[in-house]
Amino acid sequence: MKEKELRRSLAVLPIGTVMKLTDLTARQIRYYEEQGLVIPERNEGNRRMYSLNNIDKLLEVKDYLAEGINMAGIKQIYAERAQEEAKRQAKREKSLTDADVRRILHDEFVTVSGLSKQNQFSFRNNGL
DNA sequence: CTTCTTACA
């Protein structure tokens, strides 16, 4: 499920194709870019190149606009999503940290008590 | 021919 995401992120579509796929004018597509929504890559000739994910986002923006939401509103929606994503990532990092805490605490115990893995085994055999 | 930027009777 990752090879798929990679392909969806490949910028291979020129603006002309995007216009047909989204039914948006070049003017609109470039304007949304100015507004910070859907920034395409550029090829050697400074031409905009879009990915399938870019297409999806443009269609999404188009829908919001059709629903009567203005540029400011759409920006807010994406700003909120970005903040939520940031929090999810922060929480994930915290979980990994907690897992490491056990190992760190365990190693700390072994060091302070002067017990190596091998000696711990020996103690068990001696009824400790 | 397609796309780019800039500007606006």
Added chain:
DNA sequence: TGTAAGGA
């Protein structure tokens, strides 16, 4: 948002 201009 449309469209013209001038260049790539």
